[in-house]
Amino acid sequence: MNNDYLWDRTGEPDAEVQQLEDVLETLRYQPLPFELPAAVKPAHRSWLVPALAIAAAIAFMILAGGIWLRLQQQSRSNRRDLAKVSRESRTTRPAAPDSPVVENVSAPDRDPDGPAAQRNSLPRRNRMVRISNRNQFPRLRNEMSATERVEAEAAKDQLMLALRVVSAKLNLAQRKTQSIPATNNIRNQHKLG
Amino acid sequence: MYEAEATADMLLMTAQSAPAPAHREAPSSPEALLIRAVLAGNRDSFASLYELYAPMVHGILLARVPRTEVEDLVQDIFLHAFKKLATLRDANAFGGWLAMITRNRAMDFHRYARATIEVKEEHAIGDRRKKAKAEEILNVIRSLPDAYRETLVLRLVEGMTGPEIASRTGLTAASVRVNLHRGMKLLRAKLGMQEEAETRA
Structure with a gap:
């Protein structure tokens, strides 16, 4: 056995390889003329598909960027609205800040000077000031310090407490009208905060 | 495509x-x-x-x-x-x-x-026998792994040398050499050539 003969037909011939070559050469390629049809031409490389792919990728990126910017703006405007609400609640806070908030927010039937009434009773000049503040939201938002944020949170908590009180009162009234015995308020105090 | x-x-x-x-x-x-x-x-x-x-x-x-x-x-x-x-x-x-x-x-x-x-093509008896034998061996080669059968057919049927196979197919000379030797070893085993050689020795 000679490996060089198998590799490049040099060296001592390998009898087995020669025998196989002799038998298998009957299947060897027989040259045939190859004629190209006249109508057939080599197709030129098209740049259309890659160009379209690049354009589609750029368009997709622009679209994605637009959506992202839009979402960012929305979240900013939400934060602005929150700041506005907290600021307004501060400006419309009653003169005596030590009085319980429940008194101001709940029981509109007992309090003729409810929030709507308070808003309407504000001097016209004051209302104009609040409207003009709308144009200054970016500045307000930027200027909102940590203490203001804490105040806003406190205002939110007060509002939630007031709503819970109103809800409890409405429940009580409903039960009374339907002759259902009142629930134990002590046991359910956690609902009132 | x-x-x-x-x-x-x-x-x-x-x-x-x-x-x-x-x-x-x-x-x-x-x-x-x-x-x-x-x-x-x-x-x-x-x-x-x-x-x-x-x-x-x-x-x-x-x-x-x-x-x-x-x-x-x-x-x-x-x-x-x-x-x-x-x-x-x-x-x-x-x-x-x-x-x-x-x-x-x-x-x-x-x-x-x-x-x-x-x-089946019509040939002279001698040719027919040789062709039948060739078909038989070709079927054995076709049963080998892809890399071996292709290299063996190019070497034994088409009569190309190892370096020619490498340059035509774009494979490296080393991988063609390995495929040739391993493929030939498998083919010998399948055709019973080694056993014959051993019994002759």
């Missing part, structure tokens, strides 16, 4: 031996010059490429598809290669590109082909 698959496969197979991109564009091989001529409009140059590469395409097909289908497929593959020649990025890699097109076409043949029966 075939040329895209061929390009992808070639990148995988010849990644280690591929020359630097700067050298790729240089039309160093005669094949590259012929391809430039074909793309410039000289259709006769493609006939030269056909003469050079038809045995390789024939051998690769013979290792994979029925013998009666091989001639038609050779023509089809060259026609396809002519149409898609402009998509070949590296003219020096024409052999590997064409080999991959051929392998993919052979796979497609098995994917879509209906059952076929090989028609």
Whole structure:
């Protein structure tokens, strides 16, 4: 056995390889003329598909960027609205800040000077000031310090407490009208905060 | 489709031996010059490429598809290669590109082909026996792993040497040498040649 003969037909011939070559050469390629049809031409490389792919990728990126910017703006405007609400609640806070908030927010039937009434009773000049503040939201938002944020949170908590009180009162009234015995308020105090 | 698959496969197979991109564009091989001529409009140059590469395409097909289908497929593959020649990025890699097109076409043949029966050709008795024996050996070669059968058919049927196989198919000389020796060892074992030699000794 000679490996060089198998590799490049040099060296001592390998009898087995020669025998196989002799038998298998009957299947060897027989040259045939190859004629190209006249109508057939080599197709030129098209740049259309890659160009379209690049354009589609750029368009997709622009679209994605637009959506992202839009979402960012929305979240900013939400934060602005929150700041506005907290600021307004501060400006419309009653003169005596030590009085319980429940008194101001709940029981509109007992309090003729409810929030709507308070808003309407504000001097016209004051209302104009609040409207003009709308144009200054970016500045307000930027200027909102940590203490203001804490105040806003406190205002939110007060509002939630007031709503819970109103809800409890409405429940009580409903039960009374339907002759259902009142629930134990002590046991359910956690609902009132 | 075939040329895209061929390009992808070639990148995988010849990644280690591929020359630097700067050298790729240089039309160093005669094949590259012929391809430039074909793309410039000289259709006769493609006939030269056909003469050079038809045995390789024939051998690769013979290792994979029925013998009666091989001639038609050779023509089809060259026609396809002519149409898609402009998509070949590296003219020096024409052999590997064409080999991959051929392998993919052979796979497609098995994917879509209906059952076929090989028609026996009429020959003289001696020829017939030799051809039958050749068919028998070819079937044994076809039962070997892909890499071995292709290299063995190119060497034993088409009469190409190892370096020729490497240069035509785009494979490295080392892998062709390994495939040849391992394939030959397997073939000997399957044909019982080693046992015969041992009993003779």
